[in-house]
Amino acid sequence: MSENFDLIAVSPHPDDAEIGCGGTLALLSEMGYRIAIVDLTNGEPTPFNDDPQVRLNEASKAAKILGIERVTLDLPNRKLLDSIEARMILAKELRRMRPKIVIGMQGMTPRASPDHYQSQLIFDAAVFYSRLSKWEDIFDGLEPWRIENVFYYYTARELLTQSQPLQFTVDISTHFETKKSALLAYKSQFRAHPSYNPPIIDWIEGMGRYFGSLTGCKYAEIFYGSNIMTMNLFKHILD
Numbered sequence: 168m169s170e171n172f173d174l175i176a177v178s179p180h181p182d183d184a185e186i187g188c189g190g191t192l193a194l195l196s197e198m199g200y201r202i203a204i205v206d207l208t209n210g211e212p213t214p215f216n217d218d219p220q221v222r223l224n225e226a227s228k229a230a231k232i233l234g235i236e237r238v239t240l241d242l243p244n245r246k247l248l249d250s251i252e253a254r255m256i257l258a259k260e261l262r263r264m265r266p267k268i269v270i271g272m273q274g275m276t277p278r279a280s281p282d283h284y285q286s287q288l289i290f291d292a293a294v295f296y297s298r299l300s301k302w303e304d305i306f307d308g309l310e311p312w313r314i315e316n317v318f319y320y321y322t323a324r325e326l327l328t329q330s331q332p333l334q335f336t337v338d339i340s341t342h343f344e345t346k347k348s349a350l351l352a353y354k355s356q357f358r359a360h361p362s363y364n365p366p367i368i369d370w371i372e373g374m375g376r377y378f379g380s381l382t383g384c385k386y387a388e389i390f391y392g393s394n395i396m397t398m399n400l401f402k403h404i405l406d
């Protein structure tokens with residue numbers, strides 16, 4: 168059973184994709200595109216949440232707020248490692264969901280979870296495995312799916328040691344409040360213990376305003392990729 172998605176954002180944990188590109192996902196969803204987040208793990212355990220189901224419910228609520236679909240895979244939180252098995256699991260989802268565009272989380276996050284960087288390694292390999300021929304037998308008969316449009320979102324926790332010449336922003340001014348609401352759906356992560364957690368809204372505001380200032384709008388999200396960029400790239404690819 169194959170499906171056809173316009174865009175999939177791959178997230179190591181439920182909330183990373185919302186932080187990096189939640190506004191863009193909400194914007195594209197409102198334009199009528201079929202969008203999903205694929206979480207590699209359920210993100211649990213975390214310090215202040217005792218029930219993984221609570222986080223899953225929050226993730227589902229956040230997806231609803233953004234107007235998108237969501238798939239949560241069963242790879243292990245905190246112990247996520249790039250492996251053949253993990254690559255295959257994500258590649259199988261890509262073959263099943265057949266997205267035109269994929270966006271992953273890029274880079275190392277030394278002060279946050281090591282899962283983040285592993286997720287990029289898994290993501291890059293899975294995009295490649297998705298298109299390989301003569302592997303239908305190990306993908307339950309799912310045909311190869313080639314994805315030409317591969318991008319990365321940024322959450323302001325990544326090291327920026329490498330130059331990022333190919334980048335563009337998406338104006339999310341009209342959808343910033345939606346993004347904020349989606350993140351506040353994660354009460355177990357961002358609301359339960361404000362003294363411990365970084366103040367999420369300050370962080371999201373600052374990041375959005377900074378990227379917005381680079382292109383003269385109020386709030387923006389930044390993306391990296393390997394194609395020549397235009398401001399309307401996503402729409403251009405999908406139309």
Ligand SMILES: [Zn+2]
Nearest residue numbers: 179180183280
């Ligand atoms: Zn994370």
